[in-house]
Amino acid sequence: MNDYLCPMTRWENYIIAAEKIIQDYNGAMPLHHYLKSFFKAHPHMGSRDRKRVQQLVYHYFRLGRTEPALPLRERILLGTFLCEQSHDELLAFFKPEWNAAAALTVDEKLALVQKQLNIFPFAAHLSAGIDASAFSRSFLQQPKLFIRMRPGREAAILRLAGDAERVGENALAFPNGTKIETLIPDKSWYEIQDLSSQETGLRFNPHAGEHWWDCCAASGGKSILLHDLQPAIHLLATDVRASIIENLRKRFAEANIRSYSAKVMDLTGAGLQASLPRTRFSGIILDAPCSGSGTWGRTPENLYYFREEQIMTYASLQRQIARNVAPFLEPGGTLVYITCSVFREENEGAVAFIEKECGLKIVESGVISGYQRNADTMFVAVAKKKAPEAAHHGRNVHKLRRAGQKESP
Numbered sequence: 001m002n003d004y005l006c007p008m009t010r011w012e013n014y015i016i017a018a019e020k021i022i023q024d025y026n027g028a029m030p031l032h033h034y035l036k037s038f039f040k041a042h043p044h045m046g047s048r049d050r051k052r053v054q055q056l057v058y059h060y061f062r063l064g065r066t067e068p069a070l071p072l073r074e075r076i077l078l079g080t081f082l083c084e085q086s087h088d089e090l091l092a093f094f095k096p097e098w099n100a101a102a103a104l105t106v107d108e109k110l111a112l113v114q115k116q117l118n119i120f121p122f123a124a125h126l127s128a129g130i131d132a133s134a135f136s137r138s139f140l141q142q143p144k145l146f147i148r149m150r151p152g153r154e155a156a157i158l159r160l161a162g163d164a165e166r167v168g169e170n171a172l173a174f175p176n177g178t179k180i181e182t183l184i185p186d187k188s189w190y191e192i193q194d195l196s197s198q199e200t201g202l203r204f205n206p207h208a209g210e211h212w213w214d215c216c217a218a219s220g221g222k223s224i225l226l227h228d229l230q231p232a233i234h235l236l237a238t239d240v241r242a243s244i245i246e247n248l249r250k251r252f253a254e255a256n257i258r259s260y261s262a263k264v265m266d267l268t269g270a271g272l273q274a275s276l277p278r279t280r281f282s283g284i285i286l287d288a289p290c291s292g293s294g295t296w297g298r299t300p301e302n303l304y305y306f307r308e309e310q311i312m313t314y315a316s317l318q319r320q321i322a323r324n325v326a327p328f329l330e331p332g333g334t335l336v337y338i339t340c341s342v343f344r345e346e347n348e349g350a351v352a353f354i355e356k357e358c359g360l361k362i363v364e365s366g367v368i369s370g371y372q373r374n375a376d377t378m379f380v381a382v383a384k385k386k387a388p389e390a391a392h393h394g395r396n397v398h399k400l401r402r403a404g405q406k407e408s409p
């Protein structure tokens with residue numbers, strides 16, 4: 001697919017390549033990994049070709065499973081029409097009448113093609129406060145790329161950041177595809193982190209000298225956020241995957257953070273105490289394994305391949321982990337429960353479980369909405385362990401209620 005090919009051949013080739021990828025891909029691995037291996041196996045495609053084919057494939061998955069009866073090529077073109085907002089040469093070739101309408105709103109485009117789209121099929125499971133229709137439409141746009149400016153680096157970054165948009169005290173938004181590392185050469189000055197993810201940090205409130213456990217740390221996005229809020233804490237980061245703990249170590253080194261411990265731990269197992277360096281933590285961050293449904297705007301293949309019954313699989317894993325880690329909070333300590341899910345079973349359902357079964361009191365909880373600002377949607381809850389007196393009282397209340405009696409004033 002080189003420039004010397006006539007335009008017709010080029011557009012045809014792009015759409016044929018996209019069709020092949022969509023037919024062969026089965027959702028078992030992230031789409032961007034699959035695309036990478038596909039392009040590696042097709043080295044004749046230049047970077048412009050790859051970019052274009054990739055866009056077509058993503059446009060297809062952004063429609064979810066809506067319009068299943070449309071032929072594959074028609075779905076790719078419909079996705080392209082709804083996602084693109086300006087003149088598009090490929091669309092001009094295949095659907096000139098749609099290309100002429102590229103600047104219309106999504107509603108106007110839908111009226112033109114006489115379609116109603118229900119992109120998100122799991123609306124019945126949405127957490128309170130999420131606008132189902134706006135959330136469904138949000139899949140047509142890829143969320144932006146956000147960085148968090150690390151403490152003391154803001155002024156230097158702002159001098160280099162070009163036309164990035166400042167969207168929070170420490171947050172900058174860039175168009176997707178921006179090569180941040182070429183704009184800001186020192187990797188230790190910033191973290192790539194979604195805006196809503198950054199905002200979970202507003203609930204951490206760490207104090208110097210405290211012991212914190214980021215128990216599902218992955219490569220440490222929340223851990224570094226926590227550290228930046230209060231560097232003088234004792235931090236333990238764990239995850240079940242050894243490879244991701246290796247990534248965490250590299251990321252911490254790049255961020256110039258040396259004072260922490262990290263280890264591999266499976267939180268569903270029994271006897272966690274034997275693997276932990278201490279039995280009480282002032283704070284636990286439980287950024288739970290989840291459906292990731294609040295981030296599917298970045299990975300729309302998940303919207304396509306997700307099955308409804310998976311929601312409860314995640315919900316029970318989250319409850320199991322919460323039950324196992326809660327005993328390691330010290331009295332008065334804080335557990336911050338986080339998901340990047342929009343499903344109430346993983347959010348409000350987990351919060352009810354934490355309060356009822358883990359002996360913690362929920363002091364704040366709710367959705368951090370990203371779908372109307374090109375960011376991810378997350379959920380955060382702050383739970384406190386009662387101080388000894390209150391805990392004793394709490395147990396009595398529980399017993400009384402179970403016995404069907406009323407609590408005396």
Ligand SMILES: C[S@@+](CC[C@H](N)C(=O)[O-])C[C@H]1O[C@@H](n2cnc3c(N)ncnc32)[C@H](O)[C@@H]1O
Pocket residue numbers: 215216217218219220221222223238239240241244265266267268287288289290
């Ligand atoms: C949502 S991710 C955490 C993201 C991370 N906190 C961040 O800010 O980048 C959830 C993590 O939980 C881990 N996990 C899944 N099952 C687990 C288990 N049984 N025990 C411990 N960690 C687990 C996954 O490996 C995954 O890295």
